[in-house]
Each structure stands twice: as C-alpha cells, then as structure tokens.
Amino acid sequence: SMNNLQTEGSSNFRQENCRAKGGSPGFKVAILGAAGGVGQPLAMLMKMNPLVSVLHLYDVVNTPGVTADISHMDTGAVVRGFLGQQQLEDALTGMDLVIIPAGVPRKPGMTRDDLFNINAGIVRTLCEGISKCCPMAIVNLISNPVNSTVPIAAEVFKKAGTYDPRRLLGVTMLDVVRANTFVAEVLGLDPRDVDVPVVGGHAGVTILPLLSQVKPPCSLTQEETEYLTSRIQNGGTEVVEAKAGAGSATLSMAYAAVKFADACLRALRGDASVIQCAFVSSQVTELPFFASRVRLGRNGVEEIYPLGPLNEYERVGLEKAKKELGGSIEKGVSFVRK
C-alpha cells in the first residue's frame, strides 16, 4: 500500500526515533481532506509547524502526490499519506489532533447550508473513524456548514460513547482573521495588533463580530460598524464570487486553520492563557452550540467566556444570529438521530 511505500525501509522510523529523543514535544496530526483546496496549503503549513512530529494526510483522491511533494520539505515532521476509506483507520490511529477540511465548497449563489446534503455524510463517516481509532483526539472541524457539521460530529461521538464536548471545536478562526484585517484597515492599524471577538456561528448573520470589544479600544461610527459587520459576515461570499466558480476561500482558510491548530497544540503542550474563538458546545446562550472566546488547555476547551457587554446593535444581531443558528443546529442533530 501507499502507506507501506512511504515508510519502506526504516528511514522514516529512524527519523521519528531520532526526533523523539531530541526532547521537543511532538504531536501527531491528521488532516482529512488533505488533497483539497484548503487541505493542500494546510498540509504544507502544518509540515512547517515545529510542534508537529507526525503528519498524516488522508483523502479519497490524490494523496500520493500531495504526500510525496510535502515530504520533501526539510522540516521535522514525518509525513505519511493515506488514500481511500480502507486506509482511514490507519490514518487516524494514535492521532492527538485531527483537522477536517473534507467536503465540497460553495460556488457563486450557494449558501453554506446548500452543502449540507453532501458534507453531512462525509463528516459522519470521518467522525465514526475518529470514535474508533483516536477517541481522545482534539477535533478541528472546518467542513461546512460548520453550524450543522459540529452538531453532527457531537451526535456521532455520543452514539459511539466517546463524546467529550471539550475536544470538539468548529473552526471559526477565518471570521476572526477577516475581522482583524478589515477592522485594521478602517482604523489604519497593523492587523497583527488588532483583536476582534467574533461569536455566534459560521454563516451569514450567525457570524457576529463584537466591534464594541475590539482591542485596542477604538470607537467606530455607526456607518463603519455596519460596513464592517456586513463585510465580515460576507467575507466568504466575497471570495466565492471573485473565484467565480473555482471554489471558496482556501489559502486564507489554511492560514486560519493553522493559526487555530497551533493554538490547540500549544494548549496540549501545557501553555497557559491560550484563548481563541471557536464554535463549541456551550451554555453561553440557550443554544447547545455557540461560538465565543474559549480558553484551550490539555483537554481542549477548558473554559468558555461569556459574551461580555453588548451594545444595542450587537443585541439585535445576536437575536438574528440565534434564530438561524438554532435551525442549523437542529438540522445537524436530526441528520444523525433520524
């Protein structure tokens, strides 16, 4: 098999031992959907992450080529490729972190919910594998519609008896990355110095940037607030339309996914005060899942922060967000329960 080919002889095993002895903490990371538009640059960036000792690339097509290519990068992580359903279990066994960008992306005119019929089944299958092979792994779920795929994953894990809500995270980091960029542009700041909490979910009006809580503190006019909220909520659509049928955000998503995965790995290593926004099982609102700022630790989500003071514009936005989000969550739950 391809896996055997990648590890033929003992060179890969020797490398791995050698690195383990080096004493630096190395984590085992799998990417499911690694040959896709998000998956490929994500695989490249994870191969560059010094916290990764082993990188498993799984897809139903094209992983031999992607794996051969990435394996030539002279960084520490040992890369192995896995092709097709019959190699899913080998891809997952022993993993500390599983990142899932598998599934179809949007085309112009589509909402993220239009992807449900295809992606729901893909996520279910992959999560069944996780329950079986690495039930303790942290899961970063990217596949859309995130507002429904996270509840799907939770239901699959519950069925299998492996559900730990702390370890399941829907990736909304791209919304934060966009918000930081767009707000910095309006304020004339370096985006690296800007931090915008984005809560709610990951689709249209469920994406709720809390512009009253931007760091550094700033005051935006009502016009700027409305422009920024709309641009952040429609950032994905901006890319889908610019790509004109060739897919949705892939490069900025890979960047955001790696930023988020790196935070998860630093938390697993034991770093303190690792805080990011993510879509997680939550009691911050009456909904069972909600994106907000969370503190990450050795077990995944260790603490979920309340939304903090909202202004009138944000309170109205929150009610709209909850209404749509509730339906999307319900749709995911009933997909597995039906």
Ligand code: NAI
């Ligand atoms: P793509 O179509 O370029 O790649 C998807 C990959 O998934 C393909 O290589 C395909 O072979 C693979 N795949 C399909 N079925 C699979 C299965 N059963 N097991 C493993 N792999 C499978 O799509 P792209 O652009 O990479 O997007 C992937 C997903 O990420 C989409 O659902 C998209 O909506 C989502 N996304 C989410 C974002 C977020 O902010 N959470 C941002 C950007 C994309």
